Amino acid sequence: MIEEVKLQLKKNANTIRMDIVEQVHSAKSGHPGGSLSIADIVAYLYFVELNVDPKNPDWADRDRFVLSKGHTCPAVYSALARRGFFDPEILPTFRHIGSILQGHPDMKNIPGIDMSSGSLGQGISAACGMALAAKKSGASYRVYTILGDGEIEEGQVWEALMFAAHYKLDNLCIIVDNNGLQIDGPTAEVMSSAPIGDKAAAFGLASFEMDGHDFDSIEKAFNEAKKVVGKPSLIVANTVKGKGVSYMENQVGWHGTAPGDDDYNTAMNELKEVAKCL
DSSP: OOHHHHHHHHHHHHHHHHHHHHHHHHHTOSOHHHHHHTHHHHHHIIIIIOOOOTTOTTOTTSOEEEESSGGGHHHHHHHHHHHTSSOGGGGGGTTOTTOSOOSSOOTTTSTTOOSOOOSTTSHHHHHHHHHHHHHHHTOOOOEEEEEETTGGGSHHHHHHHHHHHHTTOTTEEEEEEEOSEETTEEHHHHHOOOSHHHHHHHTTOEEEEEETTOHHHHHHHHHHHHHOOSSOEEEEEEOOTTTTSTTTTTOGGGSSOOOOHHHHHHHHHHHHHHHHHO
């Protein structure tokens, strides 16, 4: 990857992390841990990968994105705002009464949201439907979806993988945020899904792996996925829950806890220091 592009992506991802902390602190509720773990991936999607037009959010030929783990929407809200879909000044209204930015994505009210999501396991099924619709209509758009590693304990996810393989949805790219933690603890202890890539391959998908915080690795995985013909792709993104905020990293307690004022100040100061170095 060109160094200038990589540097800008790092800046974008750090801004997304600052926006995540701002949103959940303002709301006094939300899910910072898993939002922070996907910040780099979301930055790459919205600033490199996705063929979208902020001035025309309903453009028929746009790529589609479904956040299957909808509770981590602060990351996507930030990316949409910074990409120009709506004014970033409304980000602090997250989860407030009357705000369009509710605790899960709402396709009816938020520009750039392609599917309302939040009931875990269901988003990927919607993404499969979008990909099949593109195949049936001869459209060229691609469909992307992000799931959590805890989310893939849902049986509906594996039904969707069978569906995607059966219909040869090579326009579908599935990303699993493999941060190792879910609300009840380590995924390896709650209900291990390992080895995720091998299982996806056994279901008939092309399987890839990436470091979800390294833009060279992210770029390589997405480029490889686009080369696949005749089957959907699944990328296992190895990430750190709470990435970018030292006291949140790998701490399950920050799955669904908003920072208080002192924690907020600590997090923002850390992220501002990162911004100065970029």
